[in-house]
Amino acid sequence: MLSVLRRSFGKVAPYLHANLVVRCKATQEAKTALIILAPGAEEMEFTISADVLRRGKINVTVAGLSCDPVKCSRSVVIVPDTSLEEAVSRGNYDVVVLPGGLAGNKALMNSAAVGELLRCQDSRGGLIAAICAAPTALAKHGIGKGKSVTSHPDMKPQLEKDYCYIDDKTVVQDKNIITSRGPGSTFDFALKITEELAGVEMAKEVAKAMLWTYKL
Amino acid sequence: MLSVLRRSFGKVAPYLHANLVVRCKATQEAKTALIILAPGAEEMEFTISADVLRRGKINVTVAGLSCDPVKCSRSVVIVPDTSLEEAVSRGNYDVVVLPGGLAGNKALMNSAAVGELLRCQDSRGGLIAAICAAPTALAKHGIGKGKSVTSHPDMKPQLEKDYCYIDDKTVVQDKNIITSRGPGSTFDFALKITEELAGVEMAKEVAKAMLWTYKL
Numbered sequence: 456m457l458s459v460l461r462r463s464f465g466k467v468a469p470y471l472h473a474n475l476v477v478r479c480k481a482t483q484e485a486k487t488a489l490i491i492l493a494p495g496a497e498e499m500e501f502t503i504s505a506d507v508l509r510r511g512k513i514n515v516t517v518a519g520l521s522c523d524p525v526k527c528s529r530s531v532v533i534v535p536d537t538s539l540e541e542a543v544s545r546g547n548y549d550v551v552v553l554p555g556g557l558a559g560n561k562a563l564m565n566s567a568a569v570g571e572l573l574r575c576q577d578s579r580g581g582l583i584a585a586i587c588a589a590p591t592a593l594a595k596h597g598i599g600k601g602k603s604v605t606s607h608p609d610m611k612p613q614l615e616k617d618y619c620y621i622d623d624k625t626v627v628q629d630k631n632i633i634t635s636r637g638p639g640s641t642f643d644f645a646l647k648i649t650e651e652l653a654g655v656e657m658a659k660e661v662a663k664a665m666l667w668t669y670k671l
Numbered sequence: 672m673l674s675v676l677r678r679s680f681g682k683v684a685p686y687l688h689a690n691l692v693v694r695c696k697a698t699q700e701a702k703t704a705l706i707i708l709a710p711g712a713e714e715m716e717f718t719i720s721a722d723v724l725r726r727g728k729i730n731v732t733v734a735g736l737s738c739d740p741v742k743c744s745r746s747v748v749i750v751p752d753t754s755l756e757e758a759v760s761r762g763n764y765d766v767v768v769l770p771g772g773l774a775g776n777k778a779l780m781n782s783a784a785v786g787e788l789l790r791c792q793d794s795r796g797g798l799i800a801a802i803c804a805a806p807t808a809l810a811k812h813g814i815g816k817g818k819s820v821t822s823h824p825d826m827k828p829q830l831e832k833d834y835c836y837i838d839d840k841t842v843v844q845d846k847n848i849i850t851s852r853g854p855g856s857t858f859d860f861a862l863k864i865t866e867e868l869a870g871v872e873m874a875k876e877v878a879k880a881m882l883w884t885y886k887l
Contacts, residue, residue, distance in 0.1 A: 499722050499881075505714075510745065524740075637882035638719075638722075638858075639858065665715075666823070666852050667855030
């Protein structure tokens with residue numbers, strides 16, 4: 456199915472790009488987020504992150520590893536705004552967000568472009584946020600070693616050697632690295648990013664509208 | 672942008688259909704869910720519902736009001752599995768699920784096909800689940816009047832005349848009608864549906880894998 460979608464979407468990319476340029480110009484003052492949507496990403500972790508950050512007035516770009524529609528871990532198919540290559544060519548982002556999902560995370564680990572983006576973001580002190588399996592993509596690309604992190608518990612063995620692993624918090628921030636544990640902690644993960652970029656009052660307001668209790 | 676996507680997707684529909692038929696044959700024993708994805712639906716409420724039910728081994732069909740990709744309330748674009756017309760032609764479902772979102776709910780309210788489906792589902796005692804703004808679509812189509820329901824608090828004035836409105840529960844079940852309040856209660860909403868169709872042990876197992884505390 457996806458090969459068919461891929462062929463159909465080739466011609467759509469320029470329109471998506473034009474749409475995004477307009478949005479960027481209209482919101483130059485807003486903070487920016489790049490969420491990388493890889494095939495097999497956990498769709499709840501992706502969608503909650505994108506939705507919450509947009510509710511927080513953050514200018515979110517959803518980048519696929521290509522422009523193709525992305526089949527996620529439980530078969531929800533999501534159309535990215537643009538490709539990673541195109542998104543990166545536009546400049547820096549205030550945060551780069553990596554959703555989890557086993558296959559999605561494997562794709563993030565195997566992508567040289569993701570590695571290059573993360574090292575660039577880290578070297579300038581830009582915020583990097585990863586949830587569930589995705590903290591292991593940080594490890595693979597050599598990001599934030601020695602810092603405190605958390606992840607899905609199943610990933611702990613891959614992280615505890617190189618990081619200070621935290622078991623008892625749903626969201627962990629150590630300077631520019633924010634990590635979290637799984638689908639059930641994604642609201643708090645996304646609200647923590649919102650708090651960092653748009654302030655605590657905005658995070659509280661967004662949480663309230665979603666009927667979510669945000670524990671600071 | 673969506674008009675371009677729509678043109679591109681016309682040719683994709685038959686492949687989506689074929690794919691679904693194969694999946695249906697492969698899982699004849701599983702319970703079935705139809706989730707209606709209308710333009711402007713709240714993407715977290717949709718995605719969490721679809722993902723959690725699929726984790727619970729329920730055979731989920733995502734039906735758009737047409738076959739077109741759906742732009743949700745915070746601009747996430749999701750490709751439905753099929754159209755509502757096609758989905759309904761295949762027979763009955765164990766549950767019909769309505770995500771919220773103001774514009775999405777308005778589309779559900781204005782759809783004669785949605786009304787017909789809901790009345791058919793209700794008349795045979797089939798499960799109907801609606802969250803956030805969507806309980807007002809039940810009211811509009813004359814479903815479950817007199818029963819206990821909840822919703823996003825902003826919708827209470829539209830419901831309290833015809834229903835027994837519950838303020839202090841995140842998920843309310845009254846016989847075949849399950850209702851819930853908003854994005855922050857969607858995990859519990861979807862787990863309640865999972866519990867009804869696949870049993871409490873499955874609901875607990877799904878919750879545990881998501882690192883979610885499911886309060887029965």
